[in-house]
Amino acid sequence: MKILRRLIYREASLAVAYVTVAFLALFFFFDMIDELRWVSREPGGYQLSHALLTVVLRLPNYLYELLPITVLIGTIYVMASLAQTSEFTIMRTSGMGPGRALRTLLVLGCAFVALTFTMGDYVAPMADRAGQMLKARYLGQLTTGATGGWLKERKDDGHSLAVNVRALGPDGQMIGIRIFDFDEQGRLSAQIQAASALVAEDGDGWVLTDAQQRRFVLHGADQAHVEQANAARMPWPTGITAEMVSAALLKPERMPTIELFQYTRHLQANGQSAQKYEIEFWRKVFYPLSCLVMMVLALPFAYLHFRSGGIAGYVFGGVMAGISFFLLNNVFGYAGNLQNWSPWLTAAAPGLIYSVLSLAAFGWLVLRR
Secondary structure: OHHHHHHHHHHHHHHHHHHHHHHHHHHHHHHHHHHHHHOOOOOOOOOHHHHHHHHHHHHHHHHHHHHHHHHHHHHHHHHHHHHHOOHHHHHHHOOOOHHHHHHHHHHHHHHHHHHHHHHHHHHHHHHHHHHHHHHHHHHOOEOOOOOOEEEEEEOOOOOEEEEEEEEEOOOOOEEEEEEEEEOOOOOEEEEEEEEEEEEOOOOOOEEEEEEEEEEEEEEOOOEEEEEEEEEEEEEEOOOOOHHHHHHHHOOHHHOOHHHHHHHHHHHHHOOOOOHHHHHHHHHHHHHHHHHHHHHHHHHHHHHOOOOOOOHHHHHHHHHHHHHHHHHHHHHHHHHHHHHOOOHHHHHHHHHHHHHHHHHHHHHHHHHHO
């Protein structure tokens, strides 16, 4: 039985690797063509080597997104090939029953789950940030929209802060800082503008550069005056970390799970809507497990009997099933955000639906044959 398991593991792993490399090569080709428009002919500008490195650094994120689909396509091809050559029939007569076959594929699926989690939580976020910083170094700043990212923080004295960071510089510094301080009654009590900011070396607060501070001091009910102060460097205490700023400026799906969880807790603690980020957090949790779903979905193809031809059609069906799973995952994410559905159920629903369908098809084929 160990020989049979090794055979399935080897053939499925090679098929998944082949399909994955083919997809990555396709994405690399199209991204490289798109990136060439930014290449500069001037010395010191964005060169072809920079464009090539930027595209290469995107591949881990593509690998994370593609793995469940390539696992499905590769495993369907192997299972259909074994069924076509009657090898799987021989395996069944050798003692590989439905339960053992399912366990065999699930063990292999666990390896792909670990690979998907590692790529999505560690390799892809670091590579994506490195690529964006590289591009920002030669083409400008990293920002989102015209106003940048907004964050909110509540202080122990009842004040609330609205913090705007327009962009991230190539060296990681925050550019274009605006801070609005509101008192307990919601009145603007202070405003700070700074050209840039860095997180303090001890991690406690920020250090603002070229800061201008205006305080609105009230005298009675209808009198006030403005106190203004300028400073080349101004320490500013805050609990907002560099990761939270990156989260406000970058897409949530590019963040590691732990940073996404911390940012969600920060939004909830400051009375901000965290539905979008909660859904994305649970999607990051459940997405690697979709490799197991794809394995279960591919197993029924081993119980189809055909002598010649037809594999291409089944592989095409697997591609369509994988694409439909990916689309359903996105549809549930958008619908859950709009309808305020439970975040964990929204993220888990596509996998649960496909798991039920896969087990139903597997059970029907086993009982029928």
